[in-house]
Amino acid sequence: MKRVIFTVTENRPLTASVYKMSLSGDTSAVTGAGQFVNLAVEGFYLRRPVSVCDRADGILTLIYKTVGGGTEKLSRIKKGAKLDVLTGLGNGYNLDNAGKRPLLIGGGVGVPPLYLLAKDLIKRGADVSVILGFNTADEIFYKEEFEKTGAKVYVTTADGSYGVKGFVTDALDKVDYTYFYACGPEPMLKAVYNETVTDGQFSFEERMGCGFGACMGCSRKTVTGYKRVCKEGPVFDKGEILW
């Protein structure tokens, strides 16, 4: 982990409330998919944690949803602006257990960290499938980007306006997988936990104070004791999760 001043090179909407931001600077602290950064937003006391969507050639790509004043302010930041970022936070996904046919399951704004994961798994020769879940067709983003990685992509929408009607778990029977990685809202993660047939990993979200393990604001009880989502997490093994 490191504090880095990045330069914004892109900040544009992908849907009505989801934005893509690209940052140029020292990306060396990001060691793998599933980690996050914590952005200082002028006028707001706490930083805003955002998962890393991609990291390549000195550029970090972040995808975030505007949910309140802080992220709305973030969405108005212009190209060329400087951003104070704590980078390389948390432990990402473990790629070693993926097997030959890993399945990536993302819901809404839980989709972005799976993008770097898909690229890294494909680089290792895995046959990657992805299930992306959204509420409605207008909210879909990054489907084409995932397809370009070479992954097989399934989309679900809760209202049936695109792809499989229902939730991400309604597409599980389309895929024969050896391991899974999931990121999304907690009810989705719980459904995935109950309906998947292999081992896997989950990425959790929690309201954070610091994002680097000092305040204990984001702790979670697990099979192996109390864990900080920001420090030991945000990725946890299926076997250690307590709901």
Next chain:
Amino acid sequence: MVNTKVTLCGVELDNPVIPASGTFGYGYEFAEFYDINKLGAFSFKGTTKEPRFGNPTPRIAECTAGMINSVGLQNPGVDKVIEEELPKLKKVYDKKVMANVSGFSVEEYAYVSARLDKCGQVGWIEVNVSCPNVHGGGMSFGTSEKAAAEVTRAVKSVTEKPVLIKLSPNVTDIVSIAKACEQAGADGISLINTLLGMRIDIKTRKPVISNVLGGFSGPAVFPVALGMVYRVAKAVKIPVVGVGGVSTAENVLEMMPAGATAVQTGAVNLVNPYASSEIVDGLPVAMKKYNIDSLSSIIGGC
């Protein structure tokens, strides 16, 4: 050359900057960012007899110029602190640490303090009678003169180390409680702990914090803390540690004339992990600007 040294209850500090309990873990997280030996000292995470998870999440809420937490004294318990956290700290920190102690009974405060009294790394015991986030413990001892004095006496009887009592601002008269602690033998007073507060999510019309209320800290509370430090320092003869919203070297220079011998930094460590390091670096610069040769010469007397 300016002199930033101060002496807190007989222990000399290179500078008066002490990250506050609950905002600095057991130190080593921050050692990944900078050499924490540059600090005056730091106060480690509030420690109880048994391990505690604390309150359900969410337990963090943002505010204008501050934040609310309701962590509720999550800690691994005093045995693990002595067996695991202090040896880990020793690898990155060779100064004295302030041991922050909490409890749910007078006996528990005394037990935890007695265990930590045996640790050479511990320079002071800071007794938290002011945590607003636990029921039946913490703050309930700090809201009455009698209970605060009782805890003070119990801890004093089991340790040779200087004992500071950390007081709550959520009381009718903080001065009378500080005086009761002094009379019971306290070697110093730390103030203030967080102010009780809450936030409501307008979308759900429910409290943001799972435990409803939490402790408010950050730069917004600085004037409240300064005022209380001033009043308590005038009323007691023992040293006072000023805590509450301190975020800059200038805030330190404001806290000390109010009567603070040393100053704790809190929430600012969480939003900028380098904050306390930057304050230490900023002190000599600010002292030159305001023609201060020696920090110990500006304590009190405002």
